[in-house]
Amino acid sequence: MKISAFLNMMEEIAPFDHAEEFDSDKIGLVVEGTEDIDVICCALDPTIHAITTAESIGADMLVVHHTPLFTPVTRITGTTARILHILLKNEINLFVMHTNFDHAEGGINDALADMIGLSNRARMTMGIVGDCPLTLNQLILKLGCGVRVYGTIDRLDRVAVVGGSGFSQDLMEQALDLGADAFISSEMKHSTARLAPLPCIEATHYALESPGMKALAMRMGxxxxxxxxxxxxLV
Known part of the structure; x- marks a missing residue:
């Protein structure tokens, strides 16, 4: 497959115009490599482990959720230098799908809702609310990470899920209006927790977003x- 065909395919999976405004210039092909794409790898983050594994597999393309170049780069040192060196030396393309994949059907939030087993779903401006078949303990086991619970959860019949850092007052109000009993996301701030209009479950960023990238890889082969x-x- 030529790189142009790959880019067209990715536009269909997660259209670029679905990205949040702050993100619009940080997605797509962020490191250019070979023009011929045969072996494709997928990961949540472009870590040294992910990059070197892609190198050992002989990948032509690595698709990730988070860019290594999120802020303007004024110098290339340390881990960033190592990542770019491996990619460029091996002509491995790096493709980023971030908030456009959060919004996309079959994307980060859909995969998270699928993993939990949510039904009767409704979409928020970011994230999904649905009927939950799990108890709190079952939910924690399904997420596969430690969690913090803010507030008292009396029932868990309907929950909101937002992959990544989704604890915002606006989204929590939307979730409440859609009947959510609790709100699941990551990276809760103290001030946000104090004003939360419903109980919140804080999981790790990785636990909430990696299922979406894994599901994409399985779907695409x-x-x-x-x-x-x-x-x-530590306690």
């Missing part, structure tokens, strides 16, 4: 590279 961040809870 690509190689998915798992690379969860190392962390532990």
């Amino acid at each position: 690509w190689t998915y590279i798992s690379d969860p961040p190392e962390s532990c809870l």
Whole structure:
């Protein structure tokens, strides 16, 4: 497949104009490599592990959710230099699909809702609300990560899910209007938690977004590279 055909295919999966305004110049082909695309890998983040694994597989393209060049680059050093060196040396293309894939049908939030088993779904401006078949303990096991619960969860009949950093007052109000009993996202701020209009479940960013990239890889026949961040809870 030529790179032009690949880009057209990705536009159909997650149209660029679905991206949030802050994100519109940070998606798509961010590192250009070979023109011929045969072997494609997929990961959530362009980590050193993901890049070197793609290199060892002989990938021509690595598709990720998060760009390594999110802010204007004024110098190339450290990990960024290593990432770019490996990509450019091996002519591996790097393609980013971020908030456009959050919004896309079959994207990050749909995959998260599928994993939890939500039904009777309604879309918010970002994220999904649906009927939940799980208890809180079952939900935590399904997410596969430690969570923090803010507020008291009396029932979990209907929940809102937003992959990534989705705790905003506006989205929580939307979720409440759509009948949500709880709101699941990541990276809760103290001030936001204090004003939350419904109970919140804070999971890790990786746990909420990696299922979407894994599902995409399975759907497309690509190689998915798992690379969860190392962390532990000390009490």
